[in-house]
Amino acid sequence: MNGYDHLMTTSWEVTALSGVLGLALGSFLNVVICRLPQGWKVFFSSVFSRCPRCGRPIRWFDNIPLLSYLLLRGRCRACKQPISIQYPLVELAMAAIAMWLFTLYGPTTFFFLYLAFFSLLLAASVIDLRLRVIPDALVVAGCLIGIGGSLLTPLPGWTNAMAGLVFGLVVPLLVVSSYERLRGKTLIGGGDIKLMGMIGAFLGWQPLGEILFYSALTGGLVAAGYKLAGTPIRLPFAPFLSLGTLCALFLPGLFPFFKV
Numbered sequence: 401m402n403g404y405d406h407l408m409t410t411s412w413e414v415t416a417l418s419g420v421l422g423l424a425l426g427s428f429l430n431v432v433i434c435r436l437p438q439g440w441k442v443f444f445s446s447v448f449s450r451c452p453r454c455g456r457p458i459r460w461f462d463n464i465p466l467l468s469y470l471l472l473r474g475r476c477r478a479c480k481q482p483i484s485i486q487y488p489l490v491e492l493a494m495a496a497i498a499m500w501l502f503t504l505y506g507p508t509t510f511f512f513l514y515l516a517f518f519s520l521l522l523a524a525s526v527i528d529l530r531l532r533v534i535p536d537a538l539v540v541a542g543c544l545i546g547i548g549g550s551l552l553t554p555l556p557g558w559t560n561a562m563a564g565l566v567f568g569l570v571v572p573l574l575v576v577s578s579y580e581r582l583r584g585k586t587l588i589g590g591g592d593i594k595l596m597g598m599i600g601a602f603l604g605w606q607p608l609g610e611i612l613f614y615s616a617l618t619g620g621l622v623a624a625g626y627k628l629a630g631t632p633i634r635l636p637f638a639p640f641l642s643l644g645t646l647c648a649l650f651l652p653g654l655f656p657f658f659k660v
């Protein structure tokens with residue numbers, strides 16, 4: 401129960417519209433993913449996108465989320481080089497997330513807050529996959545939105561959100577630093593810890609233990625798989641933190657206010 405049950409009956413047209421909003425948001429996220437790690441100067445360099453391969457500007461009709469990728473059959477109009485599959489995938493993922501959140505919450509503060517939350521998680525995951533870093537700007541913005549949002553919504557409440565931010569930062573920091581002192585190697589990076597603080601700012605401190613458990617479990621299984629295959633690699637942890645968050649939110653017996 402979330403107190404918004406009267407808004408649960410939304411027409412399919414409005415839900416489809418939220419999907420279009422998700423596509424546009426995904427398109428913006430692709431810009432964030434590609435430009436933010438290069439600094440603010442690049443981020444604000446131009447409103448027009450360019451093909452990363454030939455550098456030629458992409459015209460507006462070739463920049464329509466999902467549709468342009470399909471019409472161009474995944475190739476740049478100018479140089480015919482393939483366009484990264486990341487673009488349509490991020491757009492599709494955001495469209496799905498937006499429609500699903502809209503069916504859950506309708507046009508409420510929760511909808512916009514969780515849309516921001518999942519956008520930040522997705523952007524952090526893709527950047528971490530590509531570059532093995534999580535930009536501070538992304539996490540700081542997320543912490544501010546999480547704490548700010550907690551003032552507008554009854555759950556988790558701002559005291560819980562603050563506790564989540566502190567727990568997400570302090571507890572993992574203690575675990576990681578003592579592990580490093582004992583074993584002499586790094587467990588997870590500083591960016592992952594900051595991301596956990598951000599998750600706490602959005603969801604409160606209560607689900608953090610479960611999130612960490614599911615993240616470590618899924619990440620550990622994948623890492624073991626790579627090791628068995630004879631190709632051990634340093635995995636990015638942000639995708640697993642996002643996966644762990646989804647598990648903690650939707651597996652049974654957990655976190656009551658997010659439940660349908």
Ligand SMILES: [Zn+2]
Nearest residue numbers: 451454476479
């Ligand atoms: Zn090109």
